[in-house]
Amino acid sequence: MQVFKAYMKIVKKKIPSIIVYFAIFIGISIAMTQAGSESERKDFAQTELKIAIENLDDGELSKALVDYLQVNHEVTEIPETEDELLDAIFCRKLDYVLYIPAGFTEKFLAGEREGSLRDRKVPQSSSGMFADSQVEGFLSTLGVYLDAGFSVDESIKNTMEDYELSVEVAFLNGENAAEKHMAVYYFQYLPYIFISTIILAIGPVLLVFLRRDINARNKCSSVSFQTRNLWLIGGSIVVALAEYLFLMAIGICMYPDYILTLKGAVGAFNAFLSLLFALSVTFLFAQIVKKENALNMVSNVCSLTLAFLGGIFVPLDIFGENVLKVSKFIPTYWYVTANDAIAHVTKFSEITDPIWHGFAIQGIYAVALLTLGMLINRIRARE
Amino acid sequence: MTQPVVVIENLVKRYKELVALDHLNLQINEGEIFGLLGPNGSGKTTAISCVLALLNFDKGSVKVFGKEIQPDSYDIKKNIGVVLQNVAVFRELTVYENIDYFCGLYIKDKRLRKQYVNEAVEFVGLGEYVKFYPKKLSGGLLRRLNIACGIAHKPKLIILDEPTVAVDPQSRNRILEGIEDLNAQGATVIYTSHYMEEVEQVCSRIAIIDKGRKIAEGTKEELKKMIKTDEKIHIEVVGLSETQLSQLRQLPHVYRADYAANELTVYCNGGKHNIVHILKYLQENEVSFGRVYTQLPTLNDVFLEITGKELRD
Numbered sequence: 001m002q003v004f005k006a007y008m009k010i011v012k013k014k015i016p017s018i019i020v021y022f023a024i025f026i027g028i029s030i031a032m033t034q035a036g037s038e039s040e041r042k043d044f045a046q047t048e049l050k051i052a053i054e055n056l057d058d059g060e061l062s063k064a065l066v067d068y069l070q071v072n073h074e075v076t077e078i079p080e081t082e083d084e085l086l087d088a089i090f091c092r093k094l095d096y097v098l099y100i101p102a103g104f105t106e107k108f109l110a111g112e113r114e115g116s117l118r119d120r121k122v123p124q125s126s127s128g129m130f131a132d133s134q135v136e137g138f139l140s141t142l143g144v145y146l147d148a149g150f151s152v153d154e155s156i157k158n159t160m161e162d163y164e165l166s167v168e169v170a171f172l173n174g175e176n177a178a179e180k181h182m183a184v185y186y187f188q189y190l191p192y193i194f195i196s197t198i199i200l201a202i203g204p205v206l207l208v209f210l211r212r213d214i215n216a217r218n219k220c221s222s223v224s225f226q227t228r229n230l231w232l233i234g235g236s237i238v239v240a241l242a243e244y245l246f247l248m249a250i251g252i253c254m255y256p257d258y259i260l261t262l263k264g265a266v267g268a269f270n271a272f273l274s275l276l277f278a279l280s281v282t283f284l285f286a287q288i289v290k291k292e293n294a295l296n297m298v299s300n301v302c303s304l305t306l307a308f309l310g311g312i313f314v315p316l317d318i319f320g321e322n323v324l325k326v327s328k329f330i331p332t333y334w335y336v337t338a339n340d341a342i343a344h345v346t347k348f349s350e351i352t353d354p355i356w357h358g359f360a361i362q363g364i365y366a367v368a369l370l371t372l373g374m375l376i377n378r379i380r381a382r383e
Numbered sequence: 384m385t386q387p388v389v390v391i392e393n394l395v396k397r398y399k400e401l402v403a404l405d406h407l408n409l410q411i412n413e414g415e416i417f418g419l420l421g422p423n424g425s426g427k428t429t430a431i432s433c434v435l436a437l438l439n440f441d442k443g444s445v446k447v448f449g450k451e452i453q454p455d456s457y458d459i460k461k462n463i464g465v466v467l468q469n470v471a472v473f474r475e476l477t478v479y480e481n482i483d484y485f486c487g488l489y490i491k492d493k494r495l496r497k498q499y500v501n502e503a504v505e506f507v508g509l510g511e512y513v514k515f516y517p518k519k520l521s522g523g524l525l526r527r528l529n530i531a532c533g534i535a536h537k538p539k540l541i542i543l544d545e546p547t548v549a550v551d552p553q554s555r556n557r558i559l560e561g562i563e564d565l566n567a568q569g570a571t572v573i574y575t576s577h578y579m580e581e582v583e584q585v586c587s588r589i590a591i592i593d594k595g596r597k598i599a600e601g602t603k604e605e606l607k608k609m610i611k612t613d614e615k616i617h618i619e620v621v622g623l624s625e626t627q628l629s630q631l632r633q634l635p636h637v638y639r640a641d642y643a644a645n646e647l648t649v650y651c652n653g654g655k656h657n658i659v660h661i662l663k664y665l666q667e668n669e670v671s672f673g674r675v676y677t678q679l680p681t682l683n684d685v686f687l688e689i690t691g692k693e694l695r696d
Contacts, residue, residue, distance in 0.1 A: 002487035010475045208475060217471035217532075219454070220435050221488035222461035381454075 003209070003218075003228050007235035010205050018201040022243070025196045026250075029189035032313070033182065049095040049127050052078040052088075059105020061142065064156040068138050068163060069098075073131075089122060096121050096131035109152070113143055138163065183258035184343045186251055187267045191332050192307045194271075194278035197243060199285060199299035202236045206286035207295065215381070225381055229374065236279055244275050263345045266355065270342060273362040274335050280369035287376040311336040331365040334358040385412040387449075388540050388571045389434055394443035396429050396595070403429040404440070405595040411573055416566050418586030419575040420682060426595035427575040428468055431544050434573070435465060447540065461489050464538035464570075468545045470529045472517050479504065479513040482531050489536035503535035506561060523554025530558060534565060541565055542573045547581060559585050579682035591686055598689050603682065610688040611638060612680045616649040616658050619673035620665065623647060627668055634660055647672075 011018070051073045055062050069075055078097060079085040088094040099118040107116050117135065121128030141162055145155035208214065209232055218228055248268055251259045258264050281302065289295050307313045309323070310332025319327060327333040338358025345351055389411040396404040404426050411417040419427050432438040433445055436454045445452050447459050472481045482500045490496040504510055507527040517525060526546060534541055543562065547555045562585050566572050576582050582589055583603055590600040599606055623642050631640045631647075636654030640647065651657040658677060665672050 002484060005487075006473065006476065006480075006484045009480060010473070013475050208473060213467065213469045213471035214473065216437055217465065217467060217485070218488070219437055220460060220463065220465040220467075221485070222457040223488045224455065224457060 001231065003223065003231035004235050007205060007209070007232060008238075010208055011201075011235070011239055014201070014205065018197075021197050021200045025193045026247075029193050030186075033185040033189055047127070047130065049073045049131055050076065050093065051096045051098060051131060052076050052085075052094050053098045053100065054078045055100045056102040057100050057104040059103075059108075060152055060156065061105040061108050062100045064142070064160070065100070065135065065138060068160060069134070071163075072134070085120070089120060092122070095125070095127040098131075098135065108139070108143075109146065113139065181255070181258050181343060183251065183255035183264065183267070184339060186255060187271055187339050187342075188312055188336060190247060190271045191274040191278070191310070191335050192303055192312050193247065194240075194243070194275050195281060195306055196299055196303040198240055198275075198278040199282045199295060199302065201243075202239055202279070202282050203286050203289075203295045203299070204292045205239075206232060206236065206283065207289070207292060210286060210377075210380075219381065225378075229377065233283065233370075236283065240275055240279050244272060247271075262347065263342050266345055266351060267339060267342045270335060270338050270355075270358060270362075273359055273366065274332070276366040277331050277362050277369070280366045280373065284369045284373035284376070287373050287380065306330055306332045309333070316340075331362050334361040385414055387411065388413050388415075388447065389573065390444075390446040391430070391434070392444050392446075394430070394433060394440055394445065396426075396433060396438065396440045403595050404433070406443070407592070407595060407597055409590055409597065409600075411571060412588075413571050414566070414569070415588055416562065416572040416574060416586045418582035418589040419573060419592065420577070420579060420582045420589055420686070421575075421592040422577055425577075425593050427577075427592065428544055429595070430592070431542055431573070431575060434542065435460075435463070461536075462539045464534045464536065464541040466530050466533035466541070466543045466546050468548065470517075470525050472525070472528055472532060474517050477514050477516055478509055478520070478528055478531075481517070481528060482535050485532040486535035489538075499535050499537060503531040506534070506564070507531040508557060521551075521554075523550045526550050526554060526558065530561065534570075537568075538570065540571050540573070544575050545577070546574075547576065547578065555581070579686070583682055589682070591682070591689070593686075593690050599685065606682065606685045607680045610680060610685050611652045612650050612684050612688065613653055614651045614657060615678040615680065615684070616651065616661060616675070617678065618647045618649070618661070618665070618675045619645060620647045621645055621671050621673075623670055627670060630668075631661065631664060634664065637661075 051069055053066055053069070053075055055066055066075065076094070079088055079094075085094075085097065089097070097120040099120075101116060101118070104116050107113075119128075119132070119135075121131065138159060142155055142159045145158050146152070150158065209218070209228075219225070248259070248271075251264075251268075255264075259268065285295065285298050285302075289298055309327050310330045311319070311327065312332055316324070316327070316333070316336060335358060338355045341352055341354045341358075345355070387410050389409070391407055391409040394404050394407040395402070407426070407430060409417075409419075409430070419430065421427050429438065433440050434447065434452065436445075436452045436456060447456075448462060450456065450459055452459055473484065476484060479500065482503050483496065486496050486500050486503065490499060504513055507530055509524065509527055509531060512520060512524060517528065520528060526548075530543070530546055533543070541562075547558055550558065559581060562572055562574060574582065574586060586603070588600070588602055589606060591598050591606070599609060601609070620642070628640055628642050628647075631637060631649065634657075636651045636657055637649055638652055639650040642648075649657075649661055658675070662672070662675070
C-alpha cells in the first residue's frame, strides 16, 4: 500500500504536466476527428475550376458549351490586358481560359471540329487537363448526336442530360464515408490518445520507482518484489482508468446518441482493451528506457507508428496489400477494424468475428507485453 | 556472551575477471559498531550488498540473525536498516513524505509510523525542513535525510555505507554522534568508510579490507599493536646531511627516519624519551631545528604498514 500511496503522491505532483499533455493530445485528436470525417466525405466531390471564357461566336453550340461549363465551374470575364491575364494564370486565380472564335457553331456543324477552339492554362497542370477533357468530352458527345441525325436543339438537350448524370460512389466494403457516425471517428482516435498520454504520464512515475538507487533501497526492505510491482501496476491502472472514464464522459457529452447504445458500449469495451495495451506498452518501455527525455521520444515514435500503420490517421481502405500485411501485426489495426465493424452493431448477436478477433488480439498483445515487461523487471532486479 | 548478528564466511564475489571479494570472513556481534575500513574499490560496498542480498555471490555464505540471507528473506530484512552510499530518496516527495514512505515499508501501523517518523526527523535534526523537497537541501542535510529514511523503523541492525561522503564537518559530526546514539539505543551498526578518523572515532571493532580480502581485524588498539610504530616524531630541520640521517637511524628504538622538505620524520618502536635522544643528537651535531611534535600511530599507519600504500589512494 505504501508503494501505491507514494505512486499517487508522485502522480499528484506531476498533474500539471499530465494535464498539459492530455489537453494537447485530446485537442489534436478532436481536431483530427473533425478533419478526418470531413475529408473522407469530400473524397468524391467534383473539383470546381475558375474558367474565363471569351465567346465571339453567337451560335447555339458555343452558348451550350458555356452553359455546360457554368454548371460545374466558376466562369468569369476574361481580364482586360494580356499582363493581367498572365498574372491571373500564374497566381492560379484562373485555371483555364477558353477562346471561342466567331463562326465556331457554323464550322462545327459543317464538320470542321478540330482546332477551332483556343485555350490557355498552366502547362501540364492537372486543372488544365481536366478542363480540356471536359470541353473535348462535351463537344465529342455533341458531335455524336449531330452525326446521328439529331437536330441541333435535340443534340444540345441530350448532351446536357448526359452530363447531368452522376454516379454514387461507395467503398468496396459497402461503407459510405458520409454515413459514418462522428462517434466512430472519436473512438478511432482514442488509442492514439491512450498511447501518447499514458506513456508520457505514467512512464515517468514508473521510472522514478525503477531508478537504480530507489530500486536498490526498495529491495532492501521487507516488502516483496511481487507486492511492489503489483502496487505499481495497480497505481498505473487507477490513473489510466481515470483517463479512460474522462474520455468516455467527453464522448457521451459529444455523441450520446451513439455511445449510449449497444454499439457505444461495445466500442467502449474495445477502447478499454486498447487502454490495457497502452498500459502494457508503458510498463515495458519503463523497464527499457532510463530517462524521461527518451520516454518522450519513444512516446512520439510509438504512438505515431501505431496510429499510421494501424489505420487511425489513414483509412485502411487506401492501404496497399503489403502495407496491410504489416498492419496486421499491429494491435491498433485490429482495434480500428473492430471499431468500424462495431458501427454496424445493433444487437448483441451482430457482434461479428472481426470484432471478437479485435478484442482477442488486443488482449493477447496487452498480456504478452506486460509479461515481457515483468520478465525484464525481474532480470534487472537480479542484476 | 554477545550473539553474532552477521556472519560472513569465505565470501567470494567476481565481476568477470575482477575478484571483488576474495574469501572474506567477518563476524559482527550484537551491540557493536563494526567498522569496515578500506580504500575506494576495496570491496566494502560489494560486501554490504551481499549482506543485504542485493548481489548474488559466487561462493561462501552470509548469515544475518542466524539465517542465510536470500533476496526474499523479508523476515530478516524487516530488522535491517540501510543507508546506502548513494542518496536514495524520492526527489518528488518532501522530507517528511520520504521518511514516511521508507518507514512504511516496514511499519504498517499508521499511528506508530507517525511517531517513528517524527522521532527520525528529530534524530537527524531536519525538523525545520520537513516540507522541503530534496533538491532544496544541502549535501549534508540530504545525507541526514538518507539516514533518517534508513533508521526510522528502529531496526536491530543498521548498515551505513559511507554515509558521510561529501558532507560538511558540522553534518559529519552530527551523523557520527547519531550513530553512537543509535548504538546506545541497542542497534548493532556496520559502518563502512575510507575516512579512518571517523572509524577510529565511532567503531568498537574494525576490519581493514583491501582488494576484497580482510587484512586485519580487531579493536583500534589491537590494530595499532599489530604494527611496529609506537610513536612518530616530526621535527622541522634545516640542512640535515645524509650521514646525519644515517646516524639518526642508528639511535636506539628508531627503526626508520625520513627527511624531506625540511621535515624530519622519525619512527620509533617502544622505548622511552625517544624525543630527548633525537633532539640531543641534533644539538650535539649543531643541526638547527624548529617546530617539534609527536604523533601516536593512526589507522592510516596500520593500513600503510600492512599494505604499503596510503588508505586514500
